[in-house]
Amino acid sequence: MNITSPASCAGAFRPHVAEEVSLVLHNATVNGEYRHLVVQTSALAAQARAGQFFQLLCPAPPGEAPFFRRPMSVYGTDITANTVSFLYKVAGVGTRGLATLRPGDALPLLGPLGQGFVLDPAWRHVVAIGRGAGLATLGPLAVAAEAAGIGMTAILSARTPELVMSEDLFRRHGAKVIAVTDSDGSSDPAHLRRLLCMMIADDRCDALFTCGSQRVLRLMQRLAREFDLPGQVALEQQMACGLGMCFCCVRDFNVGGEIVHKRVCWDGPVFDLQEAVA
Amino acid sequence: MTQMSVRIGRLTLANPVMPASGTFAEGMGGVFDLNRLGALVTKTITAELRAGNPLPRVAEVQGGMLNAIGIPSKGVAYFLSHTLPHYSRCRAPLVVSISAPTAEGFAAIAAAVSVAGVAAIEANISCPNIEEDGRAFAQRAGATEAVIRQICAATPLPVWAKLSPNVGDIAEIARAAESAGAEAVVVANTILAMSIDLATFRPRLGNTMGGLSGPAIKPIVLRQVYQTARAVRIPVIGCGGISSAEDAAEYMIAGATAVQVGTASFLKSDTMTDIIDGLDRFCTQHGLARVAELTGAIRLEADHAETAEMETVT
Ligand SMILES: Cc1cc2nc3c(=O)[nH]c(=O)nc-3n(C[C@H](O)[C@H](O)[C@H](O)COP(=O)(O)OP(=O)(O)OC[C@H]3O[C@@H](n4cnc5c(N)ncnc54)[C@H](O)[C@@H]3O)c2cc1C
Ligand SMILES: Cc1cc2nc3c(=O)[nH]c(=O)nc-3n(C[C@H](O)[C@H](O)[C@H](O)COP(=O)(O)O)c2cc1C
Ligand code: FES
Numbered sequence: 255m256n257i258t259s260p261a262s263c264a265g266a267f268r269p270h271v272a273e274e275v276s277l278v279l280h281n282a283t284v285n286g287e288y289r290h291l292v293v294q295t296s297a298l299a300a301q302a303r304a305g306q307f308f309q310l311l312c313p314a315p316p317g318e319a320p321f322f323r324r325p326m327s328v329y330g331t332d333i334t335a336n337t338v339s340f341l342y343k344v345a346g347v348g349t350r351g352l353a354t355l356r357p358g359d360a361l362p363l364l365g366p367l368g369q370g371f372v373l374d375p376a377w378r379h380v381v382a383i384g385r386g387a388g389l390a391t392l393g394p395l396a397v398a399a400e401a402a403g404i405g406m407t408a409i410l411s412a413r414t415p416e417l418v419m420s421e422d423l424f425r426r427h428g429a430k431v432i433a434v435t436d437s438d439g440s441s442d443p444a445h446l447r448r449l450l451c452m453m454i455a456d457d458r459c460d461a462l463f464t465c466g467s468q469r470v471l472r473l474m475q476r477l478a479r480e481f482d483l484p485g486q487v488a489l490e491q492q493m494a495c496g497l498g499m500c501f502c503c504v505r506d507f508n509v510g511g512e513i514v515h516k517r518v519c520w521d522g523p524v525f526d527l528q529e530a531v532a
Numbered sequence: 533m534t535q536m537s538v539r540i541g542r543l544t545l546a547n548p549v550m551p552a553s554g555t556f557a558e559g560m561g562g563v564f565d566l567n568r569l570g571a572l573v574t575k576t577i578t579a580e581l582r583a584g585n586p587l588p589r590v591a592e593v594q595g596g597m598l599n600a601i602g603i604p605s606k607g608v609a610y611f612l613s614h615t616l617p618h619y620s621r622c623r624a625p626l627v628v629s630i631s632a633p634t635a636e637g638f639a640a641i642a643a644a645v646s647v648a649g650v651a652a653i654e655a656n657i658s659c660p661n662i663e664e665d666g667r668a669f670a671q672r673a674g675a676t677e678a679v680i681r682q683i684c685a686a687t688p689l690p691v692w693a694k695l696s697p698n699v700g701d702i703a704e705i706a707r708a709a710e711s712a713g714a715e716a717v718v719v720a721n722t723i724l725a726m727s728i729d730l731a732t733f734r735p736r737l738g739n740t741m742g743g744l745s746g747p748a749i750k751p752i753v754l755r756q757v758y759q760t761a762r763a764v765r766i767p768v769i770g771c772g773g774i775s776s777a778e779d780a781a782e783y784m785i786a787g788a789t790a791v792q793v794g795t796a797s798f799l800k801s802d803t804m805t806d807i808i809d810g811l812d813r814f815c816t817q818h819g820l821a822r823v824a825e826l827t828g829a830i831r832l833e834a835d836h837a838e839t840a841e842m843e844t845v846t
Contacts, residue, residue: 261617261618261619261620261621262558262561262566262618262619262621262622263561263565263566263567263619263621263622263623263624264621267564267565267567269562269563269564270562271559271562271563271801272563273563273564273800273801273802311799311800319594320592321592321593321594321595321596321597321746321799322590322592322597322798322799323798323799362800364563364800364801492587492588492590494590494597494599494798495555495559495797495798495801496798497557497559497560497562497563497801498557498558498559499554499555499556499557499559499560499575499797500554500555500590500599500601500798501575501584501589501601501604502587502588502589502590502599502601504584504587504589504604515583515584515604520559
């Protein structure tokens with residue numbers, strides 16, 4: 255999954271990451287917790303692929319000042335209109351700042367960054383389970399799967415039915431959607447396990463994808479081992495540079511039985527399902 | 533067009549702007565052409581394999597950041613087989629930052645990285661010296677002189693000494709580095725600091741203490757560059773909170789021959805090329821043909837310098 259970077263200074267220079275000031279087109283609430291942000295970018299930024307992310311220089315909300323840029327998964331792109339969208343939860347000072355942006359405002363950003371999801375054209379049907387901000391990360395996977403002619407079942411998990419997001423996006427791109435919630439107990443790992451086992455038995459699960467829940471990650475790892483299925487997980491970690499330079503975003507990974515550090519921003523954020531240490 | 537080149541001992545740099553160690557790696561080469569830089573400076577490497585510090589490794593504070601990354605290092609062999617070839621086609625000279633827990637260790641790693649493709653060695657002597665109770669080499673003139681002398685004896689390459697700002701008299705340390713054979717001093721590393729999370733009463737860094745960098749430290753390090761430049765003949769490379777061409781110009785006017793940019797690249801990855809372009813414009817606006825004319829161009833009232841020194845004692 256890791257694309258080794260080309261040698262520096264080789265041949266004529268062509269950037270593959272855009273450092274630019276985007277223009278806010280839309281920034282509005284989706285539900286009580288999440289907001290949808292759409293920005294006008296360069297063509298290079300709009301080429302972001304599913305699983306990649308941007309570093310956003312969030313404006314300062316009144317009386318506070320975020321210092322670092324904040325990592326945000328690409329939720330959608332439009333390569334004809336050159337737009338990129340994000341789905342974010344207002345969590346702290348940086349995202350509070352993002353929430354103050356209005357159409358016409360400038361938003362400096364860096365991206366696309368990191369290694370995204372990889373789809374094997376030999377797969378016929380894949381299953382993704384996302385929760386919270388993980389749904390933002392998995393959204394564009396539905397678009398990529400549709401484009402590759404791969405079917406998808408998306409299991410969207412949330413605390414309550416009102417907080418289930420992105421159903422339309424997944425459906426529009428041909429995914430079968432199953433919403434599960436904590437309030438009716440359907441998001442429970444035992445229930446998810448039954449759902450996944452059914453899909454595996456129906457031969458509708460050539461690969462597993464997840465983002466946003468440690469519980470789901472552990473469940474998927476066990477199932478994938480039992481049934482010998484490939485899988486990928488998108489992970490989060492606090493970031494400063496976003497470009498693999500500072501080593502603040504490392505996590506433990508299990509590579510062939512050995513625990514090693516990898517940088518989430520550079521080696522990921524999408525990793526092999528079994529390498530993640532849940 | 534300003535003549536942008538500067539001389540650092542035996543090296544001539546195309547311009548005075550380079551990254552600060554630990555804030556630069558190949559990822560930056562995806563954003564802009566690294567050949568635009570005056571030099572490339574690697575993350576500090578050590579002879580042994582090291583994992584680095586516990587998380588969280590960074591925290592944001594007013595006007596800057598704290599870091600306690602540690603020095604996760606894959607060792608010299610990895611540097612020679614992977615990092616070095618990666619930059620082999622860059623015109624910008626490659627400066628390798630090294631560290632070790634002993635003076636002998638410093639000499640050994642300096643010798644090991646003295647290969648074709650490396651233009652200079654930056655000795656990060658802000659790390660603990662296990663032979664002196666873990667006190668940083670750069671905190672004592674004697675230890676600084678001894679370690680730099682051993683490094684210089686071990687390598688034919690120019691040696692730059694990267695000093696710590698966590699000292700009372702930085703000029704004295706700089707003089708020790710100069711007399712031991714350093715061709716330049718880099719002023720400075722991060723300022724030892726900490727921060728506590730008021731919700732949990734826990735330190736906000738996994739390592740409890742860490743280094744402060746970014747705009748918050750600029751006035752302090754600028755003062756140290758000024759003091760150092762007046763004390764030594766070798767070039768001073770200014771480093772601390774530089775985010776704009778104006779900041780870089782201020783450092784040069786205080787006495788720096790070149791500058792390093794660290795934290796600012798985390799907020800805008802092409803800050804260094806902005807600074808190069810901005811310095812060019814700044815010189816044009818001030819009628820300077822060569823950027824090197826900025827170095828030490830500070831104007832002081834007669835006697836002002838002496839008075840200033842006295843006042844700081846009170
Ligand atoms: C690759 C990646 C993709 C992400 N995609 C999304 C997304 O699409 N939608 C979304 O809502 N959130 C996403 N996140 C999480 C998002 O980055 C954090 O919610 C955000 O940084 C919080 O910043 P804050 O200032 O509002 O919160 P604060 O808690 O004030 O942040 C303090 C510090 O901690 C860091 N931090 C806090 N929470 C997280 C976290 N979960 N992950 C990483 N760093 C964190 C911040 O960046 C900042 O440095 C993603 C994280 C990563 C690493
Ligand atoms: C994340 C991070 C990692 C660093 N790693 C190193 C290092 O490995 N070696 C070193 O000599 N200095 C290291 N530094 C210090 C910088 O090189 C520089 O001296 C300091 O950050 C001040 O400059 P700035 O304010 O422009 O960042 C590091 C700084 C940061 C922020
Ligand atoms: S955020 Fe700097 S290495 Fe990942």
